[in-house]
Amino acid sequence: MTKHSIIAAAFLLTTPLFAAPQAKPDHLATVLAQMDAASARFKSAQADLTQDTYERVVKDTTTDKGSLYFERKGTSTEMGLRLDPPTTRFVDFKNGVVRVFDPGPNTITEIRSAQAATYLAIAFGGSGKDLAKTWDITDKGTEQLDGISVEHLDLVSKDPTVRQNFSHIEIWVDPTRAISIKQIIFFPGGNTKTSHYTHIRYNEKVNTAPYAIKTNKETKIDRR
Template identity: 40%
Template sequence: MRQQRAVGLSTIGLLISALLAASSAQQTPDSHLQSVLTQMDRTAANFHTTQATFVWTQYTKIVDETDIQKGTVYFRRSGNQVEMAADISEPAPPKYVLFTGSKVQVYQTKIDQVTEYNTGKDRAAFESFLVLGFGGSGQDMLKSFDVTYLGTEGLDGVDTAKLDLVPKSTKVRNTFNHIWLWIDPARGVSLRQQLFAPNGDYRLAAYSDIRLNEKIADGIFRLKTTGKTKFLSPNG
């Protein structure tokens, strides 16, 4: 039950927030922030694929409980769209999350079940939230967030630029009232993300062994289901 809740909160929380996201007028960044955003723009312009090892930590305040998941996440641009696959190897048994087309699929191997969420007409909004710090441009980020430069912070031997993001949409703030990103200024990618919920919950994602624009096998973006796999679609 604890492991299922972690998958649900980390995946579906992002989905809900993204589908509610609204664009607004852009802010005028200061010089330090502008430098980081410019590098993110360059990375986004040349983005094809990203692969990284992750540690996802989900903290639930009401029960003072922490769930940790580890694995590998993959992103690739396919035409004008971005696909994502996450191989959650720990804790066992493995789980898989896949975002292709207009669907987010969560495959739980233990019960041999795939739960599908259709993003429909809100696909672009979900994608922009998904690639935050991983192939998303700085200028696009300013459309949905008020961004503040918090200075530099050492992380895994890198002097990262720490950014605070506050969603411009009130509805999004009801899910995540603010987000911290630790950006590698040389590569324009996120080494760490922390999403804070108003109720005191948070989701911390730490990334390492980040590989940019290396070939990723097509099979990574297909679920390896069985002939008996059950498929559920809660939102049609």
């Protein structure tokens, strides 16, 4: 798995009730402006996570569950993610470094990449300005998801090296809080990874202890 694939899968670990017509460009500008305002107010978010990974070759879907948090620290954002058994995996992002910890083999994959902030912006707390800087955006309209009014956006990376790893990402974002409720990553060959966030706690104090990566002298580190 490539560096970009690992980062995307780590971060972007319910079907809309109805389909909306594609929105007009001026509406997209309004949505991005809402996200800018919400990003300025963003302090933290916590949510439960359901992640479905579909492999087209074997026509099989694997479902993982867990939780995650995002917390603004000054001008940067930190993230922690935990997948529950039987998968059991921890991911964190701090100081520009992504770490993926698999306690089974007791290994950490450590990645330093400028792309990490790009994926953070898709999830929780990102501004519309940052989104438009990195992605070509198609607004598919306003929909209802989990009783929330969301904007369905299709994102294609402006970076050709990123497009080699996945063709596009669809997100269902609540622009009033700059929070994605659902995301689908489309990989080459027809594979997809769908992340759905529920029980969202917005701008509340975060207990980071359950997300702590605990290592020992036997832990192997793979730096990429």
